[in-house]
Amino acid sequence: MKGNGRYKVLLFFFVPVLILFAVGFVFGPLGAGFFGTKPPGIFQVPKPTVDLPAEPICHVGHFSLTNTLIASWLTIIVLVGLSLLLTRKMKPIPGKGQAMAELVVEGLLNFVESVAGKKHARMLFPEVATIFLYVITNAYLALLPFFGSIGLHEHNDKLAPLFRAANTDVNTPLSIAIMSFCLVEYWGMKSLGVVHYLSEFINVRQLGQGFKALLAGRIGSAVMDIFFGFINLFVGLLEIFSHIMRMLSFTFRLFGNMTAGEILILVSSFLIPLAFTIPFYGLELLIGLIQALIFSGLTLVFGTIAVSPHEETE
Amino acid sequence: MSPDVMKLLSVGLAAGLGFFGPALALGLIGYSAMQSLGRNPEARGAILTNMILIGALAEAIGIYVLIVCIILAMVVKF
Numbered sequence: 001m002k003g004n005g006r007y008k009v010l011l012f013f014f015v016p017v018l019i020l021f022a023v024g025f026v027f028g029p030l031g032a033g034f035f036g037t038k039p040p041g042i043f044q045v046p047k048p049t050v051d052l053p054a055e056p057i058c059h060v061g062h063f064s065l066t067n068t069l070i071a072s073w074l075t076i077i078v079l080v081g082l083s084l085l086l087t088r089k090m091k092p093i094p095g096k097g098q099a100m101a102e103l104v105v106e107g108l109l110n111f112v113e114s115v116a117g118k119k120h121a122r123m124l125f126p127e128v129a130t131i132f133l134y135v136i137t138n139a140y141l142a143l144l145p146f147f148g149s150i151g152l153h154e155h156n157d158k159l160a161p162l163f164r165a166a167n168t169d170v171n172t173p174l175s176i177a178i179m180s181f182c183l184v185e186y187w188g189m190k191s192l193g194v195v196h197y198l199s200e201f202i203n204v205r206q207l208g209q210g211f212k213a214l215l216a217g218r219i220g221s222a223v224m225d226i227f228f229g230f231i232n233l234f235v236g237l238l239e240i241f242s243h244i245m246r247m248l249s250f251t252f253r254l255f256g257n258m259t260a261g262e263i264l265i266l267v268s269s270f271l272i273p274l275a276f277t278i279p280f281y282g283l284e285l286l287i288g289l290i291q292a293l294i295f296s297g298l299t300l301v302f303g304t305i306a307v308s309p310h311e312e313t314e
Numbered sequence: 315m316s317p318d319v320m321k322l323l324s325v326g327l328a329a330g331l332g333f334f335g336p337a338l339a340l341g342l343i344g345y346s347a348m349q350s351l352g353r354n355p356e357a358r359g360a361i362l363t364n365m366i367l368i369g370a371l372a373e374a375i376g377i378y379v380l381i382v383c384i385i386l387a388m389v390v391k392f
Binding site for chain 2: 255
């Protein structure tokens, strides 16, 4: 039969998952509601409480060390350790580790070049790639088994996990967003010059032309220029506002996606303990990748807009 | 009306009305992507990349609504 091998895969994967699903359904809280069976000890998942601010683990003077900070340290250790390990002895014909690192770097460089063009790609590449790798490693490390479960018990009998997904604390997306904003302005000023770049925000060029024409006596073109000059000035101020709004939107996009994913996994593993969370873990993998792409890609796009000289539409 | 009822009503209304916009936006993005893909199947890479980019931007609005509902439901106490 043509699909013979396929049936074996179905048997070995699908049937155990179904069995686990049935067991989890019957012995979990839903089963307790439907059939009245009490969950045995191993299925007692604590009721999910949504704790938006990160829990502090210990206090160093006035500074409280939160579990998301420890998780982001773990991310840094993993990233720096991997990159040091894989680039240890570089050979012209790469071994497996170096080939994997080259794959990552070259993929990111192609992505940056496809948006920014070859001229500015090298300038934008380090920070955009760092944002991508940091966000995606934060998101993927949070799916490991010991995140969110091993921790200390606080006084009011609430578990404070030792590690928690770093992206679920508002501070991490906020810090990356502030860095992204500062970087975009820095790139713009470095490419176009400080005065030229800032003059796009406070755009008094046409207004100045209008007043000069007024003094020279050409009333008709002066009125037009003054009118459009005021509009340009207003649009420039709106640009400042939109740049600042980007910080907020970056923050809440990443924070919201990651927190929603965490709550989803908590609730789904509480409702039907064993097999129900498998598709949600898959969803978390996809969402982590997409959010990293979006964050770094939007930083890249805004940086490209900032470094490209504006054409005058006179 | 007691504050608890108001709170539940507000959370439900915020979520229900709020998710309408992003869902519509994503549907429109998918519609235009499919149309342009049908007209020009060779531009598949560029169309799909841009579709995912704009899709995530529209999705973010839904996430803002979710954050508002979480704050209303869990953080506001009477």
